[in-house]
Amino acid sequence: MLTDEPELIQRSQDGDRQAFNLLVERYQNRLYGLSYRMLGDPDAAADAVQDSFLSAYRNIKRYRGGSFVAWLLRIATNTCYDQLRARKRRPQTSLDAFDPDADEAPRQFTDSGESPDDRTLRDELAREIQRRLDDLPDDQRLAIVMSDIQGYSYDEISAATGWPLGTVKSRLSRGRTHLRDALRAGELLPAQYRLPSRDETRED
Amino acid sequence: MKNAPRHIHSDDTSELLSSYIDDAVDLVERRRVDKLLRECNACVMELEDLRGLRQLLQHLPEPMPRRSFTLDASVAAPRMRLFPIFRFASLAAALLLFVVLGVDALGRGGQGGQLTTASQPAAEVAPLAQEQSRTIDSAATAAPEAATAKEPPSAAGGAATEPTAEAAAEIAPDVAALQVPATAAAATGEEQEAPAQDSPVEPTMDIAGAAPEQGPGLDDEQNNDSADAPADPDAVLESSAALSNNDTSSPDTTTLEEAQALPGEPVNRPWQDSWRVAEALLAALVVALGGATWWSARQERV
Numbered sequence: 001m002l003t004d005e006p007e008l009i010q011r012s013q014d015g016d017r018q019a020f021n022l023l024v025e026r027y028q029n030r031l032y033g034l035s036y037r038m039l040g041d042p043d044a045a046a047d048a049v050q051d052s053f054l055s056a057y058r059n060i061k062r063y064r065g066g067s068f069v070a071w072l073l074r075i076a077t078n079t080c081y082d083q084l085r086a087r088k089r090r091p092q093t094s095l096d097a098f099d100p101d102a103d104e105a106p107r108q109f110t111d112s113g114e115s116p117d118d119r120t121l122r123d124e125l126a127r128e129i130q131r132r133l134d135d136l137p138d139d140q141r142l143a144i145v146m147s148d149i150q151g152y153s154y155d156e157i158s159a160a161t162g163w164p165l166g167t168v169k170s171r172l173s174r175g176r177t178h179l180r181d182a183l184r185a186g187e188l189l190p191a192q193y194r195l196p197s198r199d200e201t202r203e204d
Numbered sequence: 205m206k207n208a209p210r211h212i213h214s215d216d217t218s219e220l221l222s223s224y225i226d227d228a229v230d231l232v233e234r235r236r237v238d239k240l241l242r243e244c245n246a247c248v249m250e251l252e253d254l255r256g257l258r259q260l261l262q263h264l265p266e267p268m269p270r271r272s273f274t275l276d277a278s279v280a281a282p283r284m285r286l287f288p289i290f291r292f293a294s295l296a297a298a299l300l301l302f303v304v305l306g307v308d309a310l311g312r313g314g315q316g317g318q319l320t321t322a323s324q325p326a327a328e329v330a331p332l333a334q335e336q337s338r339t340i341d342s343a344a345t346a347a348p349e350a351a352t353a354k355e356p357p358s359a360a361g362g363a364a365t366e367p368t369a370e371a372a373a374e375i376a377p378d379v380a381a382l383q384v385p386a387t388a389a390a391a392t393g394e395e396q397e398a399p400a401q402d403s404p405v406e407p408t409m410d411i412a413g414a415a416p417e418q419g420p421g422l423d424d425e426q427n428n429d430s431a432d433a434p435a436d437p438d439a440v441l442e443s444s445a446a447l448s449n450n451d452t453s454s455p456d457t458t459t460l461e462e463a464q465a466l467p468g469e470p471v472n473r474p475w476q477d478s479w480r481v482a483e484a485l486l487a488a489l490v491v492a493l494g495g496a497t498w499w500s501a502r503q504e505r506v
Contacts, residue, residue: 021274173219
């Protein structure tokens with residue numbers, strides 16, 4: 001089985017779909033995580049990821065080296081922006097709003113081995129944070145998702161988005177400030193998941 | 205943190221603290237932050253808030269896709285590029301648009317706006333004839349107004365014809381049905397005489413084309429009547445009958461038919477119809493190429 005990424009990319013550029021599918025399996029969770037946090041909807045995120053990989057496959061000959069994951073993330077980011085623009089043009093309500101199981105959607109998250117109560121609280125917190133994320137401007141949301149949730153460095157974010165480094169810093173800073181203020185006002189958050197107190201942070 | 209006081213920092217300070225927790229500051233910035241943290245308690249709280257937020261976000265559960273996104277053969281099949289020329293569709297559309305507008309402008313300049321002037325009275329006269337036949341009852345009461353309108357200032361030239369007719373068309377239908385033909389006829393009567401008496405210059409195509417069309421059949425009827433009995437309702441009734449009855453063989457009706465035929469026919473310019481069709485086709489082609497450009501760009505966007 002091929003594991004060397006440059007070799008997989010080269011074979012994909014030669015039209016080897018199986019080689020490209022190995023790359024898909026390697027990066028699909030990252031792209032899905034980014035799309036899900038950007039769009040706030042599992043079905044829309046799945047569509048965006050599928051479109052992104054299809055677009056990447058069709059245009060892989062244009063890939064000219066550099067970070068392949070950054071190239072993929074850029075495609076996924078553009079796809080998400082397209083969906084967000086289309087959503088603004090044609091506002092629509094997600095079907096999840098009518099899905100009685102939607103509020104019990106831990107099935108789409110990784111199983112962390114928690115108790116049911118903890119898991120419920122954790123899922124509730126995740127939904128609250130996602131709602132606050134959805135309210136942020138798109139650029140600030142993207143900066144926070146890539147930096148704080150997915151753990152990319154500033155340089156990687158700059159490569160994936162095409163933003164200058166200073167823009168990455170400023171958008172991340174503004175996004176963090178807005179999100180912190182929004183969460184601070186969120187009295188609905190369970191106490192144990194509220195932001196760490198100053199005392200707790202000092203102990204760290 | 206819930207009870208932590210709110211402190212407003214400058215964007216610069218917030219950005220510096222935000223970069224500091226990511227260890228993305230240079231030596232000078234680090235010293236600046238260290239100094240801030242020694243002197244500013246609010247900055248310390250701000251920094252801790254940001255660290256807590258980042259920690260919270262880092263521990264969010266990772267969403268997992270419910271399916272794999274590997275591509276099957278049918279999905280990954282190369283697209284049929286039926287129209288690669290669409291890459292240049294925007295250029296072709298721009299050139300075509302330029303040609304259409306350019307030739308159209310030259311054509312209009314060459315014929316002195318004949319197309320516009322010739323077609324306008326036809327649209328005005330037809331409804332007037334219908335209006336008159338329908339408003340015979342009100343003709344008697346409105347006839348004095350028509351008579352008043354038949355006394356245009358002597359300086360009224362051919363250019364007054366169109367504005368008068370258009371303004372009259374905006375009045376209430378009953379009144380307009382009577383005033384417009386009367387005014388148009390009066391003004392037309394002036395026009396027919398004015399070029400010969402007052403102006404040695406040949407009338408332009410606009411005036412020459414529009415003058416007999418403004419009052420089809422009304423020239424003879426109403427001008428003659430107005431000389432004898434300007435307020436006679438019978439005159440209006442006669443003109444109404446003449447307009448609404450096409451199969452009469454009187455000399456007046458012959459004039460009416462000629463006048464009515466004029467606006468609709470591109471006299472001595474049979475190529476105009478062909479050009480209009482060509483214009484329409486070219487315009488449709490421009491729109492189609494524009495759409496193709498958008499579609500092609502959408503398909504190729506990464």
